Amino acid sequence: MAAHRLRGGGRLGFGGVTAQPAPPCPGPLPPPGSGGQCRRPSLLPGSPRAVPGRCAMSADWFRRRFLLGGPLPAPRPPRPRASPVPYRRPRFLRGSGSSPGTADASYRPDARPVRSPVRGRALPWNAGYAEIINAEKSEFNEDQAACGKLCIRRFEFGVEEDQEWLTLCPEEFLTGHYWALFDGHGGPAAAILAANTLHSCLRRQLEAVVEGMVATQPPMHLSGHCICPSDPQFVEEKGIRAEDLVVGALESAFQECDEVIGRELEASGQVGGCTALVAVTLQGKLYVANAGDSRAILVRRDEVRPLSSEFTPESERQRIQQLAFLYPELLAGEFTRLEFPRRLKGDDLGQKVLFRDHHMSGWSYKCVEQSDLKYPLIHGQGRQARLLGTLAVSRGLGDHQLKVLDTNIQLKPFLLSVPQVTVLDMDQLELQEEDVVVMATDGLWDVLSNEQVAWLVRSFLPGNREDPHRAKDAVATEDSNFASQNHLQARCQCERPPWSTADGDSWTKGIGQGCQEEQTACVWIQVSNA
């Protein structure tokens, strides 16, 4: 992902990162975010511990946090300066020549290595991973990834020193799988923190609602030690399903992770943000949560199904403009919330020009006033569209300190951490061996369409994989952009069963000769292995 004013260039290092779920906490757990379990004795209304995430999300908090000139929060006591987040690569790349300190071919502009897990190191579900970086542009690879088994434990009710406690059973109660891609900007720190943290946040959020998830339908009440019988009339009427709790847990986990990243970056004196694309399989369903401009698709024999939408200043124009309409203070008089076909100039004053406001899908004409000459809230279009002239995405994690250059205008109220979640019922779909989910950051989708990626995946299906060079040649013919080939090779050369018998070495030939604008990372998952 490219953030116009955030791009760095330079060198690149590699490392390892903890991609596995955090070890189980012994004994009683701390409150796991908003949806978390409560100790019954402490359930005082308004207790800040009961709903920490949500309590923060009040209008008072919003105004304190974002409105310039409003009452400011009391200054926090200074905290000991933590050490910076160490740069790492995903753990599953260890041994593939990508650990920090390894001499790295990507320093050479003529050779852009494609990193993938070493042979024999399997990712869950025959998943494959590949990443590529343009060494000339970035010192660090800002794309990060994580994958692993998701072990959801169950709370049990116990008594300890005359007090009721919820305790955690150490055994797995429900298991799933988790894959995630994070595309950083303004440095790799936020992406590394997200790769280290988000799965733990999700596990905690899921553990807080797991009793509801395994009930026939989520009960209205969820107490610490039993599922209280609720009035089925109400719950049934609302049509609340177990999957709605997983969607809610993903939404809460993104928020919790965002808060963790904000604290950690502040403590370590670092900055930055990242997009997040997460796929989770649980109870026969596939959940894809996306905040940013990465993308996931499902490739089947006769179908290409998008599993996510991109969140950019362009796709979220009306939401962003509406916030600026409701709170113009957020723009501090420096920007206009209106959209014009281009930035207006003094010559345009008094002219009737095309424009759109927050409530409009269509366009109209208006007479240009002085205030319309300000810099537009969303400027440019397509890959060049920027929120407040600064950021190319409208959702993601981190960026708590990000302000418009030389101003006090914050990006965060416009930038959301909430993901959009798509749910796929894998049982209903009757998945086949050749059905593949492809997740990738924007570097891939900038050069290849969904159909091109699907075409390539299909060319490696069992019936089509006789000639490993077929896809390469075909793509070279169809698409003169050599960068595309690199991406495709990156994804194909490191993949083995079931849809490729290609010799990895033969595929790596020629890699790095293309012209890569961006770094990118890609995961592909054979979903029928659920």
Next chain:
Amino acid sequence: MAAHRLRGGGRLGFGGVTAQPAPPCPGPLPPPGSGGQCRRPSLLPGSPRAVPGRCAMSADWFRRRFLLGGPLPAPRPPRPRASPVPYRRPRFLRGSGSSPGTADASYRPDARPVRSPVRGRALPWNAGYAEIINAEKSEFNEDQAACGKLCIRRFEFGVEEDQEWLTLCPEEFLTGHYWALFDGHGGPAAAILAANTLHSCLRRQLEAVVEGMVATQPPMHLSGHCICPSDPQFVEEKGIRAEDLVVGALESAFQECDEVIGRELEASGQVGGCTALVAVTLQGKLYVANAGDSRAILVRRDEVRPLSSEFTPESERQRIQQLAFLYPELLAGEFTRLEFPRRLKGDDLGQKVLFRDHHMSGWSYKCVEQSDLKYPLIHGQGRQARLLGTLAVSRGLGDHQLKVLDTNIQLKPFLLSVPQVTVLDMDQLELQEEDVVVMATDGLWDVLSNEQVAWLVRSFLPGNREDPHRAKDAVATEDSNFASQNHLQARCQCERPPWSTADGDSWTKGIGQGCQEEQTACVWIQVSNA
């Protein structure tokens, strides 16, 4: 449409209403709303006449208008009390026994007449219309309709007394057709005003941008007397098309009409609101604009295509909750913005219950606090869902004075007048004679699905219309709800070419014996006549 606290019962009267476009204004026009033409000499930046609609839509205006305890606008000077809006029926029903004062069979609970235009009175494009009312429930039919030719004129540049003027050419420059349904609540006044006004607002808005509409692509600048050459780089890149101007004109026309209704109702001391569903054909495209819970579908031989979405407190939950999050003052401490499966009681305090906030699609659990026991911002679901316990729709026209019973809490900031607009390229669709657009208020869709309506429309297609009783019998067999039959008969018995040869009298037999919950109105249009 049923507004829980707004429903009246009682008697019913009929009348006629001006459904034709208003006569052309002679000479220079008044400023036609935000996108309107400007006289060049008056184009001062910030001139209140230049952008009347938009200028009102500032955050200052929003806060003055809606925030309790905020600075109030200066009281308006008292205006002469206008006479109430007279009750009428659509003009094209004249002669069908529906004029005011005619003895009306609907007073008898056992006979519910279906009103339709008299034989020989053609609506544009072989369109048909039918309405039905439950005489026991409402004194007035709150559904209104309008249809007619849309004559867009063109401005010409002239000189008058040493001043430059824009003048309107009396000739039609561009023509289209217009059909509209308005479903009133809290009385018929808003629906009547909308039926009298909206087409004029739309005509003015279109006339203000017509030069852009007929250009190869809308120019960046639109001056009063010429289309200034713009930098094609910018306009082209944004992908702005002529149809975007029509969409914008529809959006602006709804807003303008809403303002007119607000002024007229205030002046006449009346109240109420209405939904609005509008279909417009122009330059080979069909535009469907919807604000409320009416619906339009396109029925083709092998396809049923929805042309609108319903806007209800349920379908717009997140938008409504988000506004309450950003401005909790709008709820005046009386409501909670959170959604629960049912209204919470004192017993629920301290329990963990299912909930959703503005940023959530999924559900989670939270510990119930005192503030959660307030009445929910959106309560109930399906047809019972109510915004602030009051209104069943979240978009529509009017309701400027509507407040929650016995409070100062206004519905209007949550209730939007902006429509969603769907565009259909009729040329690309290769429309056939049997392709029919069906528009109806919620009374029809409450008892019939899209597929049932399509099935019935198809049963009258040229190849299927041998037996006029076929559809009736089949529906009676398939659907034991006799109300459905009434609706279907209502739509079928009054229709002639091309898809029905039914004898109207035979179809009216048995009408009125069903159990109608609501009044409803329905328009069907043979779109291939464009």
